[in-house]
Amino acid sequence: MGPLAGVRVVELAGIGPGPFCAMLLADLGAEVLRVDRPAAARPGWPTVLARGRRSVAVDLKHPDGAGVVLDLVASADALVEGFRPGVAERLGIGPDACLARNPRLVYGRVTGWGQEGPWRLAAGHDIDYVALAGALHPVGQAGGPPVPPLNLVGDFGGGGMLLALGVVAALLETGRSGTGQVVDAAMVDGAALLTTQFHELLAAGLWREERGANLLDGGAPFYGVYETADGRHLAVGALEPQFYAELLRRLGLDAGDLPGQLDRDGWPLVRERLAALFRTRTREEWCELLAGTDACVAPVLGLGEAPAHPHNRARGTFVDVGGVVQPGPAPRFSRTPSDPPTPPARPGEHTDQALADWGVAPDEVARLRATGAID
Numbered sequence: 001m002g003p004l005a006g007v008r009v010v011e012l013a014g015i016g017p018g019p020f021c022a023m024l025l026a027d028l029g030a031e032v033l034r035v036d037r038p039a040a041a042r043p044g045w046p047t048v049l050a051r052g053r054r055s056v057a058v059d060l061k062h063p064d065g066a067g068v069v070l071d072l073v074a075s076a077d078a079l080v081e082g083f084r085p086g087v088a089e090r091l092g093i094g095p096d097a098c099l100a101r102n103p104r105l106v107y108g109r110v111t112g113w114g115q116e117g118p119w120r121l122a123a124g125h126d127i128d129y130v131a132l133a134g135a136l137h138p139v140g141q142a143g144g145p146p147v148p149p150l151n152l153v154g155d156f157g158g159g160g161m162l163l164a165l166g167v168v169a170a171l172l173e174t175g176r177s178g179t180g181q182v183v184d185a186a187m188v189d190g191a192a193l194l195t196t197q198f199h200e201l202l203a204a205g206l207w208r209e210e211r212g213a214n215l216l217d218g219g220a221p222f223y224g225v226y227e228t229a230d231g232r233h234l235a236v237g238a239l240e241p242q243f244y245a246e247l248l249r250r251l252g253l254d255a256g257d258l259p260g261q262l263d264r265d266g267w268p269l270v271r272e273r274l275a276a277l278f279r280t281r282t283r284e285e286w287c288e289l290l291a292g293t294d295a296c297v298a299p300v301l302g303l304g305e306a307p308a309h310p311h312n313r314a315r316g317t318f319v320d321v322g323g324v325v326q327p328g329p330a331p332r333f334s335r336t337p338s339d340p341p342t343p344p345a346r347p348g349e350h351t352d353q354a355l356a357d358w359g360v361a362p363d364e365v366a367r368l369r370a371t372g373a374i375d
Helices: 017-027 067-076 095-101 126-132 152-177 186-191 196-203 240-250 264-278 283-290 308-317 351-357 363-371
Strands: 008-012 029-035 054-057 076-080 106-111 181-186 223-225 232-236 296-298 318-321 322-326
Touching: 008 017, 008 067, 017 029, 017 076, 017 106, 017 264, 029 067, 029 186, 054 351, 067 095, 067 296, 067 351, 076 152, 095 106, 106 152, 126 152, 126 186, 126 196, 152 186, 181 186, 223 264, 232 283, 240 283
Parallel strands: 008 029, 008 076, 029 054, 076 106, 106 181
Antiparallel strands: 223 232, 232 296, 318 322
C-alpha cells in the first residue's frame, strides 16, 4: 500500500535528516532497506526514525562491503545517504560507482553545507546551517538572542523532507527519461528556502530585522503566545481582520477602546490588555470559549499531551508503533493509503533474508558472513 509501493530504496544508515527521509519514503509505501553498521561499530541512537523498513548489517570498510551495497543498488530505484562530501566515494559507493552499476538509479544525498562551497567539509549541526541560511536570526523574543527552533528547520524540514521531495521528483523524471541522477540536498539550502516569504516581506519593507517586531514573530499582539492562570499557554493567530474582530468579541473587548489592529505603536498596549485578560482563566477554560472557533486560538500542548487531544485522536494523527506513540504517516491518500508503520528493526535483523530477497545468492551471503563483511 501507499503511493510509492513497488519502489525500492537503499538507505545508508546515519542520523537526523537521512533516516527521516528514508522514514518518509517507507511511510509512503516504498520498500526501504537500511544498511546499518556492524554491531561493534554501531553508535547508540533512538530508533523511532528507523520504523517501517528492514535492516542488513554491512561493514562498509571491509574489502567486500562496497560490493554488497552495489549488489543492492543493482535492483534499487534510489539510494539515500547522509555522509560528509567524499566519504561515500572513498568507500567505493559514491554516485559514479552506483550509477555505473545501475544507470537508472536516483542517488539522493543530504549534507549540511552541500557538495561544494568553501565550508563543504566543515563539521556542523542544524543550528549552524539554520544560522548561515538566515533562518535562526528572526526567531526569539524582542530584546533577546535568537532561539533555536529545535532541529525542525534544518535537519527535518530543510534536510530530510527536502531530500524526500527531491528523490520522488527525480524518480518521476527517471520514469520519463530512463536515466538516473544525483540529488544534492543541503540543509543550508533547505533552511534558506523555508524563509522565502520573509525575503519577500523584507524586500517590500514589511519586515524588520529586529526580533519580536513583526507580524509572524510574536511582535503582533494578535499573533503570539499568552500565559494562562494555571501557568500554561495559548497560541493566538488572529491575523485577518475578521478573525481579530471575532477574538475581541469573544473576549468581551471593544475594538473602539483599543488602537487599530495594524497600529504598531499601539501593539504594546493591546498586548498588555490581552496578557492580563488571559491570566484570569486556565488554559482549559479559555479553550472551552475559544478553541475551534474563528478566533484562531489553540492550546499550546506538550509532546505528551498532543496525542490525546480530541482533534488529533479523531484524525489518527498519532499512532502507536511497537509501544511508542509517535506521529503517523502524512499526507493522506484516498486511493493508495499508507499501511500502518511497522516497529523499527534491530540493526542487522534481516541481513540474510533481505539480501536474498534483493538478489544476492545464498552461497554469496554465506561467504560474506564468513569473511565478516556482513553481520
